[in-house]
Amino acid sequence: MNTKQVKEVKSLLNKPKNIVIVTHWSPDGDAMGSSLGLYNYLIQKKHKVTVITPNDYPSFLFWLAGNNKVIDFSKKTKPAKTAVAKADLIFCLDFNSLKRIDSLGVEVAKSNAIKFMIDHHLQPEDFAQYMLHDIKACSTCELIYDFIKLMGDKKALNKNIANCLYTGIMTDTGSFRYPSTTSKTHRIIAELIDAGAENGDIHNRIYDGNTEGKIKLLGFSLSEKLTVMKDFKTAFFSLTAAELKKYNYQKGDTEGVVNYALSIEGIRFAAFFVERDGIIKTSFRSKGTFDVNLFARTHFTGGGHKNAAGGMSELTMEKTINKFVDLLPAYKKQLNSSK
Numbered sequence: 001m002n003t004k005q006v007k008e009v010k011s012l013l014n015k016p017k018n019i020v021i022v023t024h025w026s027p028d029g030d031a032m033g034s035s036l037g038l039y040n041y042l043i044q045k046k047h048k049v050t051v052i053t054p055n056d057y058p059s060f061l062f063w064l065a066g067n068n069k070v071i072d073f074s075k076k077t078k079p080a081k082t083a084v085a086k087a088d089l090i091f092c093l094d095f096n097s098l099k100r101i102d103s104l105g106v107e108v109a110k111s112n113a114i115k116f117m118i119d120h121h122l123q124p125e126d127f128a129q130y131m132l133h134d135i136k137a138c139s140t141c142e143l144i145y146d147f148i149k150l151m152g153d154k155k156a157l158n159k160n161i162a163n164c165l166y167t168g169i170m171t172d173t174g175s176f177r178y179p180s181t182t183s184k185t186h187r188i189i190a191e192l193i194d195a196g197a198e199n200g201d202i203h204n205r206i207y208d209g210n211t212e213g214k215i216k217l218l219g220f221s222l223s224e225k226l227t228v229m230k231d232f233k234t235a236f237f238s239l240t241a242a243e244l245k246k247y248n249y250q251k252g253d254t255e256g257v258v259n260y261a262l263s264i265e266g267i268r269f270a271a272f273f274v275e276r277d278g279i280i281k282t283s284f285r286s287k288g289t290f291d292v293n294l295f296a297r298t299h300f301t302g303g304g305h306k307n308a309a310g311g312m313s314e315l316t317m318e319k320t321i322n323k324f325v326d327l328l329p330a331y332k333k334q335l336n337s338s339k
Contacts, residue, residue, distance in 0.1 A: 001132055006150050016046045017088040024095035025102050027057040031094045033168025034140040036066040040160040041148055050083040054104045058252025060209050065160035073104045087113040094140040096124035118143050121304055122293050138180040141168030145188050159196030166197040213248035221257055232328040233335045235261035236271035240317055258283045268338045273320055280313040280320045288338035
């Protein structure tokens with residue numbers, strides 16, 4: 001945002017308004033951390049704020065302040081539509097295309113509300129009047145911190161906001177180990193701890209509440225479902241709906257599985273294919289220069305970041321994997337030269 005836009009947004013927020021916050025399909029830690037972090041900031045300014053998700057999200061995020069106010073569009077469609085229709089301002093967080101929020105995007109598109117995108121993904125679409133967009137940001141939560149600071153409200157940071165923003169930054173940086181983690185990231189984290197973020201407790205809530213089924217599913221994935229293709233510096237996992245059911249799958253149980261494939265010595269490209277809701281969800285990760293955002297956009301109706309992206313396939317699991325494997329020879333040179 002330029003100086004003029006900052007002044008305009010400050011003016012918009014000077015008086016109480018009906019505000020809706022929406023985030024992407026299958027929200028993760030950054031999606032919910034940014035949404036509820038912004039929620040807890042805006043209610044301080046006496047706005048009426050509604051957070052709407054396109055569908056459900058992992059239970060290990062339910063402790064975030066304001067979670068009990070979130071509306072799941074897939075389950076409570078009517079009140080969600082009403083909130084969008086009445087909104088004066090809609091914040092679109094952690095996504096860059098209305099397609100990423102499925103049928104909720106139709107409601108947002110036809111709304112007369114002023115729209116504001118805050119996001120860090122590549123190639124944002126032009127659907128918002130205001131944008132705070134930076135692909136160098138480690139997370140959307142980092143940008144929410146920047147937004148609060150731009151509004152001149154840094155003193156508004158409290159324990160609830162700090163816990164939310166810390167959660168999103170921590171999860172989107174892989175606990176501060178991804179290259180997107182910068183010195184700025186750590187300075188923000190320090191300020192969030194000073195504002196009340198309970199860093200040890202947050203790590204425990206996110207990573208140490210595993211069910212027996214989740215651990216057994218991970219073990220099954222590692223021992224039975226991992227394929228390594230050394231010639232292409234590639235490794236991948238796949239899980240069918242039947243396999244998920246066998247291990248009492250719950251939302252969030254497969255988060256981070258793809259990273260185990262990428263952690264193998266010499267692997268530069270990792271993929272994870274999982275059958276849910278009648279389609280194959282795809283997750284891609286890479287090291288170095290190999291662009292999985294471009295790969296996902298080109299072949300799997302997806303996108304994301306250069307080294308972390310996702311997509312989908314309407315083919316069967318077998319045909320999806322065959323498609324993926326058949327694509328690798330065309331990328332062999334890129335994968336072998338990726339540094």
